[in-house]
Amino acid sequence: MAEKTAAERVALARHPQRPNITDYIDGLFTDFFEQRGDRACREDPAILGGIALFHGRPVTVIGTRKGKTLEENLRCNFGMPGPEGYRKALRLMKQAEKFRRPIFTFIDTAGAYPGLEAEEHGQGEAIARNLFEMSRLTVPVIAVVTGEGNSGGALALAVADRVLMLENAVYAILSPEGFASILWKDAQRSGEAAELMKLTAPELKKLGVIDGIVREPEGGAQIDPSRTLWNLDRALTACLEPLLKESAASLTERRYQKFRALGRGKEDA
Secondary structure (H helix, E strand, C coil), X not given: CCCCCHHHHHHHHCCCCCCCHHHXXXXXXXXXEECCCXXXXXXXXXXXXXXXXXXXEEEEEEEECCCCCHHHHHXXXXXXXXXXXXXXXXXXXXXXXXXXXXXXXXXXXXXXXXXXXXXHCCHHHXXXXXXXXHCCCCCCEEEEEEEEEEHHHHHCCCXXXXXXXXXXXXXXXXXXXXXXXXXXXXXXXXXXXXXXXXCEHHXXXXXXXXXXXXXXXXXXXXXXXXXXXXXXXXXXXXXXXXXXXXXXXXXXXXXXXXXXCCCCCHHHC
């Protein structure tokens, strides 16, 4: 079986029928209770979050939301959150910390919404605040990149004790088209850019950016969503159990050191 190219994995990560956050909530959790609003401005449907049970344990679940039809995508801005969405996510994470609930985040976004209104409402500050506050959380945090995970819009939900990726997900500083446009002024060279960017799960695991890879059926998660959910359930359980045994201080320190070490060269080790 031939290894997929980076461009092929990008295409699978963007497949319109790929499982999304609502599929993961329905398949992995029970008794989900959605919570809305950032308590400051508005409800952002590009972020879905709330309280649920994971194998009987109360948890907080947060994810970027894409649709599977044009109408659904328009409703949730194609999975590109505004600052209100990130503030909602942070509100739910701080609530989870107050009540000692583990946090699961699911990431599938082309990036944070770059519109004028989003910038006026503090998009950059909202993302930066999430990075800062997530690094200090005292409860277990597990993040899963399920499709695309681009730019600070993805990282704002990914400062976690364990970062997992589905086998055909991608995780990068921006899209291959954006990378090619900046580097070569030619978005058509996105396939070449994808290879250079080291954005696939196997490459990122080798670099130490992520902690684990969740297998997908041949052809992508949309071929057999139930198998993907089963694999992900096992991976989440395996990650959560040891984290529950750690003290709050240990969790925070380990998470901080984990992200401080990213990108450190051998000469700095």
